[in-house]
Amino acid sequence: MIGGGVAGLSLALILARRGHKVILYEQDYPGCSATGRSAGIIVTIFEDRLLKLALETLDFYMSLPGAVEIVKAKKALYLNKSGVCISKLLKIHELNRIAIPDDVDPDLGVDFDYGKDYYAVIRTYLTDAGWTINTLYSEFLRLGGTIIEGPVERKGDKFYHSGNRIEGKIVIAAGPWTRQLLPEIEDSTIIYRCQAASVEGPTPRMIIEDDSLEYYLVPTSDSRFVIGDGGNPVIKDPIEGFNPDPEETYGVLERYAKRVPEAWESRVVQMWAAPCITTGDSIPMAGKVFDNVYVLTGFDGAGISLAPAVARLLADEIEGRGKVPNEFSRLERRVYGVVEPYVINC
Numbered sequence: 001m002i003g004g005g006v007a008g009l010s011l012a013l014i015l016a017r018r019g020h021k022v023i024l025y026e027q028d029y030p031g032c033s034a035t036g037r038s039a040g041i042i043v044t045i046f047e048d049r050l051l052k053l054a055l056e057t058l059d060f061y062m063s064l065p066g067a068v069e070i071v072k073a074k075k076a077l078y079l080n081k082s083g084v085c086i087s088k089l090l091k092i093h094e095l096n097r098i099a100i101p102d103d104v105d106p107d108l109g110v111d112f113d114y115g116k117d118y119y120a121v122i123r124t125y126l127t128d129a130g131w132t133i134n135t136l137y138s139e140f141l142r143l144g145g146t147i148i149e150g151p152v153e154r155k156g157d158k159f160y161h162s163g164n165r166i167e168g169k170i171v172i173a174a175g176p177w178t179r180q181l182l183p184e185i186e187d188s189t190i191i192y193r194c195q196a197a198s199v200e201g202p203t204p205r206m207i208i209e210d211d212s213l214e215y216y217l218v219p220t221s222d223s224r225f226v227i228g229d230g231g232n233p234v235i236k237d238p239i240e241g242f243n244p245d246p247e248e249t250y251g252v253l254e255r256y257a258k259r260v261p262e263a264w265e266s267r268v269v270q271m272w273a274a275p276c277i278t279t280g281d282s283i284p285m286a287g288k289v290f291d292n293v294y295v296l297t298g299f300d301g302a303g304i305s306l307a308p309a310v311a312r313l314l315a316d317e318i319e320g321r322g323k324v325p326n327e328f329s330r331l332e333r334r335v336y337g338v339v340e341p342y343v344i345n346c
């Protein structure tokens with residue numbers, strides 16, 4: 001396994017649970033990039049197939065020791081973007097038995113002006129990024145897995161660590177760096193900076209996923225919340241993705257203030273960023289690239305939500321028990337240049 005983010009760690013653990021000998025190579029330390037900086041939302045704003053994968057991911061996290069104390073069901077206020085059909089989303093939630101009954105009062109804890117936007121209160125789930133990484137990592141080690149530090153390099157069709165050739169089946173789950181190890185996927189992917197900030201100010205009691213103004217907000221205490229951006233600048237080198245841009249953070253606050261004007265009185269406590277990678281159609285990428293070499297990447301802003309379930313699909317393929325469905329395994333995707341994730345069309 002190359003890469004110790006949520007994708008690599010999950011697949012490493014799944015294969016170790018199935019009795020395989022797995023070595024995970026991590027260039028720095030597990031969770032050092034997007035995974036360790038994520039807000040931990042297990043997103044449920046998906047069409048049916050991806051929602052099923054998000055719910056499988058939830059089951060996977062719940063199978064980890066200590067999960068009941070950490071991974072929780074939460075309410076989220078979802079504000080839609082044109083083209084996204086709320087009634088269809090609610091129907092999908094109903095079919096998957098996660099719908100919130102109609103009589104739920106969206107008591108947000110702030111005077112939230114919905115304006116004319118169409119909104120819904122939906123169920124979502126929240127994990128803690130640090131707990132997720134530590135638990136995946138320690139479970140993997142407990143089952144006999146090995147973690148080796150330092151970058152893997154490619155020469156021709158072979159992969160090397162500290163000059164030693166890596167044998168066996170190889171999975172590249174190196175997030176945005178996957179493009180450097182697999183130029184084969186360069187034309188089908190985009191890398192961009194994903195940014196968030198911790199803010200002190202008017203804090204709603206619910207998660208807000210506001211697709212119309214492109215921000216999300218996760219309350220972390222009565223007076224603090226994490227706020228993140230839905231629209232993200234494209235970058236060339238993953239390293240550029242670690243530099244947060246204060247203007248972007250204030251831009252996100254400005255958008256939140258369109259809903260809650262007193263948000264202007266907020267104080268930014270900390271901001272952070274990490275590089276993310278997406279495919280042309282925003283659907284994750286998993287499957288065989290060439291003999292004994294597989295890829296697991298392209299999780300966009302939803303790797304915490306989807307990576308373990310897609311990793312399970314790939315584990316089945318590696319074991320010869322199945323084949324990753326075509327929508328994930330296609331290496332060729334059309335890149336539009338702008339990330340447009342998981343739109344549910346009416």
Ligand SMILES: Cc1cc2nc3c(=O)[nH]c(=O)nc-3n(C[C@H](O)[C@H](O)[C@H](O)COP(=O)(O)OP(=O)(O)OC[C@H]3O[C@@H](n4cnc5c(N)ncnc54)[C@H](O)[C@@H]3O)c2cc1C
Nearest residue numbers: 003005006007027035039040041152175177302303304305
């Ligand atoms: C601010 C922020 C908030 C987010 N919030 C959410 C959220 O609420 N919900 C959600 O579902 N998703 C969220 N995301 C997205 C999510 O974090 C990513 O989709 C996910 O972490 C990607 O995981 P990954 O394992 O594919 O990649 P990464 O986490 O990027 O992991 C790749 C790993 O590979 C290693 N690596 C790279 N090259 C090599 C090499 N040559 N040799 C060895 N190792 C290598 C890297 O060091 C890294 O550790 C957020 C992201 C950010 C940045």
